[in-house]
Amino acid sequence: MGIDFKSITDKIIVSGKNYEMPFSKGLLARSLTAAGMKPSEAYMVAKEIEKTLEDEGYESITKDELRKRVYYYLLTKNYESIAEKYLLWRRILKKHPIIILIGGASGVGTSTIAFELASRLGIPSVIGTDSIREVMRRSISKDLVPMLYESSYTAWKSLRIPSLDDNVCDKHILGFERHIEPVLVGIESLIDRSLTEGLSIIIEGTHIVPGFMKEKYTSMPNIITIILTLSSEKMHKKRFSARAKVSARPMERYLKNFEIIRKINQYIVDRAKENDVPIIENVSISQSVEKCLEIITERFNYLDKTENGENGEDDMY
Ligand SMILES: Nc1ncnc2c1ncn2[C@@H]1O[C@H](COP(=O)(O)OP(=O)(O)O)[C@@H](O)[C@H]1O
Ligand SMILES: O=C(O)[C@@H](COP(=O)(O)O)OP(=O)(O)O
Known part of the structure; x- marks a missing residue:
């Protein structure tokens, strides 16, 4: 049986196919830096995305939905090239070991x-x-x-x-x-x-x-x-x-x-x-x-x- 994160954290729960984990700004920031964003900027963006989700009342979100949200967030903030790279990296890493x-x-x-x-x-x-x-x-x-x-x-x-x-x-x-x-x-x-x-x-x-x-x-x-x-x-x-x-x-x-x-x-x-x-x-x-x-x-x-x-x-x- 998986861990019941809801009972131990107030964080939004992110669920993948086989697991769940609390929303991590660090993890999200890391995928953004891999797509070419500066580390300092990436952490701020991750923080902002988490806040938006919290303001909208999310308690949990699937990884696919989160990915979509991050992509559109980047587009609206004029980070087009980072948005495309971010998607590309997620899509490839999902399918293949590198x-x-x-x-x-x-x-x-x-x-x-x-x-x-x-x-x-x-x-x-x-x-x-x-x-x-x-x-x-x-x-x-x-x-x-x-x-x-x-x-x-x-x-x-x-x-x-x-x-x-x-x-x-x-x-x-x-x-x-x-x-x-x-x-x-x-x-x-x-x-x-x-x-x-x-x-x-x-x-x-x-x-x-x-x-x-x-x-x-x-x-x-x-x-x-x-x-x-x-x-x-x-x-x-x-x-x-x-x-x-x-x-x-x-x-x-x-x-x-x-x-x-x-x-x-x-x-x-x-x-x-x-x-x-x-x-x-x-x-x-x-x-x-x-x-x-x-x-x-x-x-x-x-x-x-x-x-x-x-x-x-x-x-x-
Ligand atoms: N681009 C770099 N600029 C400055 N110092 C570096 C750079 N790359 C490696 N170093 C330093 O050079 C030394 C040797 O690097 P290391 O990674 O141990 O080499 P290798 O694994 O190829 O033998 C380490 O002290 C490391 O911190
Ligand atoms: O054989 C070698 O060239 C180095 C390789 O290690 P790196 O220097 O690449 O870390 O090992 P050594 O026998 O000196 O401990």
């Missing part, structure tokens, strides 16, 4: 951007590929794949090939490739699980490299890959010292291997270009998040059109 893969060399900011994006989109799970690597280490022995037990930038040390001619093959990159392969198996199984459960998820880290994932995944329109980079070496170096201040990851290790990390950064960017995967210069957090949202909205538009025809108006709410 899987966002954020890749980039160590230190370029994948986990920072992934967490920001998750909070803007209301996606409850963010998994780092370094955690997946930890799980894979328990199932694959060090003797079999020693590269997996290294970091992405030290994996080359475990290669068996005694003397690699750098003109034929770059040992740092070969080590990196061997390092990410087993982690990809874990990433793909996590994606399978999310698709089966219908749960949206963000997976981030240096093991997300375009061209390495099976086509089955890259061809799905609701799986979106984005690569982050930093062209400025100076800025990239600074990120390691910033991280060291708030985590137990000493910057010395990363600075010592900086040349290799930069090589990996270039390698990931090249693979992204080859595979038409969008690349974002992660200089400012807010601008990177905005760009991610633009890329995701563009993909949603495509999904919507292929499912509902050009005007995308079936099942509008």
